[in-house]
Amino acid sequence: MQKENKAAANGFGKSRSGNGNEAALLALMEKTGYSIVQENGQRKFGPPPGWKGPPPPRGCEVFVGKIPRDVYEDELVPVFEKAGKIYEFRLMMEFSGENRGYAFVMYTAKEEAQLAIKTLNNYEIRPGKFIGVCVSLDNCRLFIGAIPKEKKKEEILNEMKKVTEGVVDVIVYPNATDKTKNRGFAFVEYQSHRAAAMARRRLIPGTFQLWGHTIQVDWADPEREVDEETMQRVKVLYVRNLMISTTEDTIKAEFNKFKPGVVERVKKLRDYAFVHFFHREDAVAAMCVMNGKCIDGAIIEVTLAKPVSKESTWKQHFNDQMSPSSENLLGFPNKENGHQKSLGKPASLSVHLNGQHSAGPLEFERCTYPFFPGRKLTPISMYSLNSSHFSSAAVHLDYFCNKNNWAPPEYYLYSTTSQDGKTLLLYKVLIRSIADGSESSFMPNKLCTTVEDAKELAAQFTLLHL
CATH class of the missing domain: 3.30.70.330 (RRM (RNA recognition motif) domain)
Structure with a gap:
């Protein structure tokens, strides 16, 4: 009863x-x-x-x-x-x-x-x-943007401990061109999801300032979890915090020093690289030896690279339709209040393709705000933004590739002629996975009359089929 x-x-x-x-x-x-x-x-x-x-x-x-x-x-x-x-x-x-x-x-x-x-x-x-x-992960990490670039990790950590509770650590990445400065953002790790949620609530209104700067606050994208069995087979190292000027040959030579001939190849992008080894035991040994070493004046961080599978988190979340009224075509569940956190492009990303609306909710409404003289502008990287800032599928695809440590998408343009003599265009997209050397190509089954429409359609098609 x-x-x-x-x-x-x-x-x-x-x-x-x-x-x-x-x-x-x-x-x-x-x-x-x-x-x-x-x-x-x-x-x-x-x-x-x-x-x-x-x-x-x-x-x-x-x-x-x-x-x-x-x-x-x-x-x-x-x-x-x-x-x-x-x-x-x-x-x-x-x-x-x-x-x-x-x-x-x-x-x-x-x-x-x-x-x-x-x-x-x-x-x-x-x-x-x-x-x-x-x-599903208890997200315990916040993204803090618009941080003064001259601030050191210890200063940021101490300041975050003053204004929020439960701070465990602060992750700060050096600027790609000037290692004495940070990149203008940091990740703050909390002891629990609840502590992170309470901190976000305190900082989110947009009026909170650190060192006289109004900061940006959002949930950090959760780190991709890879099962232990898969990680036991990894023989590729991810090397962070390299100098822009450091070459692949230099990296290969440095990692070959502790045991000559163990490195198969190196792929470098901007200030990070993937070092491929012939054998896993050599990769693990090199990681222990090289982590924290100095190459060309930069202290590097070395970890095992996380493989990217076909059943990636992107595809799973892209197909998860939470509710008919959901504002996101792509969502990741955020455990705070049982709501989902936006991780991908808004459902309102509905581009015009040859004068026709693609399937999807209402058309994206562009929001603009007046720019007043004297307002301070802060240079930032596109990749430090939350993905909800993007309305273009092509930009979102580039962002997604960067987040997964893939090479930027490559677009190859093709043309044909319609029966009435119009030039019709189509892009093929090539995605390369740097970590394992694999590549995949994607080509939509529709043609467009403008380059912009063709590229956007190809990017949308790729995002849906990754």
């Missing part, structure tokens, strides 16, 4: 359009011994009965997208239990009683979460309805 009252209080009767789904949820509670509580727009199943100690560590949770709106825990939990013991299942709910199309599943071990991703991504939950499953 107590469980029935608890179920009714949590609004189970609203599910499935009021068709009495509370009976199925009560049966699930009776069978598993788990409790179900609804609060703050989400329904929580768990933790397991008799659980003692802290929650499972970071990396044990997966994100589930594209859930049909009339599917609930009684169908979902048995599916996800196949991968391992569930600590907590959080289904995002509408006030109407329907689910919001996505959920978070926390397992008791990281291996179970990885198995869920491998076995349940693209699982057919209903005939013709496939769910998406990918890693």
